[in-house]
Amino acid sequence: MLESCLIPEMASEITLQPVRRHDVDAAIFFSDIVIPLKLAGIGVEIKPGVGPVLDTPIRSAADIAKLPELTDDMFEPISDAVKLTVAELGSRPLIGFAGAPYTVAAYMVEGRPSRDHLGPRTMMHQDPESWDRLMTWTAEASGRFLRAQILAGASAGQLFDSWAGSLSRTNYQHKVMPYSQQALEHVADLTGEQGIPLVHFGTGTGEILDLMRDAGASVVGVDYRMRLDEVNRRLGNTPGPDGRTNVVLQGNIDPALLDADWDVLEAHVRDVIAQGADAPGHMLNLGHGVPPTTDPTVLTRLVELIHSIDY
């Protein structure tokens, strides 16, 4: 899995397959949250049925002090894959992809996926200096990873904070958000000039959507748990420090309904579109990953349905 992310021809081919098969309006760059670690020389692999596993978890100040320096040339296989992909896509946009600093740090501290992320959640209080150093490093890794993709031709970027929903709002605000902001600042000059949208996505993030916007995102990704009309109401009512009162939404078809009858799925999709109507823009997508049980022909039909709707 990780090897295939680092062979440009293969990463590009896998990125293009869903576009060819389902005719989606944009491609999302095929990669993995831990790829920047791998590129930096940290021992990590994807264990089947488990997920990313590090050879040595990063738990102490000494471990963090030994983290490798990040350089631009580390990301060459990524740039190459993006260039190949963009050439094939033509006018269809490619969305760049990076894990957010907290989610990357959670894998580093735990050394593997965990349910409650106790390791990183203890460290941020117990040893704030080490936490700051670790998160500064992961912010740079995520930021450079995303920047390499955008410089190579990606038309947008998406920061995935898979585990942000495991945090209280206070902890997110003080211990995580500043680093997601740092990561996004790595591409702020690019987005400023070229108007490139930056999507910020997590799951179970109902309490922190405004903070995810204020970290520097132009699009907030919403999982299937929240109604988009409620998100829009909530974000519209809580202006950020820069005076913005609204933001484009991405979301949020419930993946559980991909396995339901077509009528049930279609009604849900139309409802999601109606809920998003008041947002200044709406990138319609799934509110979490495609379940392994999903019949791929349902995805093709879903895209056809969405293309037939004028919204």
Add this chain to the structure above:
Amino acid sequence: MLESCLIPEMASEITLQPVRRHDVDAAIFFSDIVIPLKLAGIGVEIKPGVGPVLDTPIRSAADIAKLPELTDDMFEPISDAVKLTVAELGSRPLIGFAGAPYTVAAYMVEGRPSRDHLGPRTMMHQDPESWDRLMTWTAEASGRFLRAQILAGASAGQLFDSWAGSLSRTNYQHKVMPYSQQALEHVADLTGEQGIPLVHFGTGTGEILDLMRDAGASVVGVDYRMRLDEVNRRLGNTPGPDGRTNVVLQGNIDPALLDADWDVLEAHVRDVIAQGADAPGHMLNLGHGVPPTTDPTVLTRLVELIHSIDY
């Protein structure tokens, strides 16, 4: 694990150990969410490192039609364990324990723990009749399980909806809450006469705390993600259909801080107490389970600290 729940002497002993060791103010009945299934003759075991695994998942209308009838005598080992425990506890209260219908149903449909609970979340939309039958059964199982404990001498009851946070508010309200209400109605006559508190707990439930209260709970359990002052504000501002505008809170010391330095933990505990001050009552406890890495002497010291604070 499940066997030890069904041997009254052992379930009682395990319930009493934390009381003896840490001097907590109440005991919580040692049991498991799937115990009512086991008592009803459904093949289920706890696999180490995995969790509850059913011999045969319950996925179709035919599977649900074959679910065994529930009878009071099934719960005799539970009643016996509670009686032994209450006799030992004296005036210290015992809190009864049951899984909420959705969490029990999620295990039944998936056949094992899962991250996204796609099976039950698909079924509730795809086959609403089967979902209703399954949830009616699990509501009865949970309700009878809790009733047996209260009749045998438990002074309170707690309904654990571990996976409620995986649902949208709309799905919780229409597809889950009515059955949690049914489960709690099994003990409503007991709570009415004797004033027995009913605690309703889940994780990641910030969006549905008012619904969890309105399902018939007199105490809402809050995980570590939400500040208690925010919960109190939110619940006070959203009166239920019966006109109640407030509810006792249970929570919510962050288990991640049990592994931090004492000063960090103590400051956090005092903050949690301060946050809960405006609630009409506050049952101070952890905002999720004790991590396996926790030093038990920290728990003893924590209880001493809490006993030393006048709140």
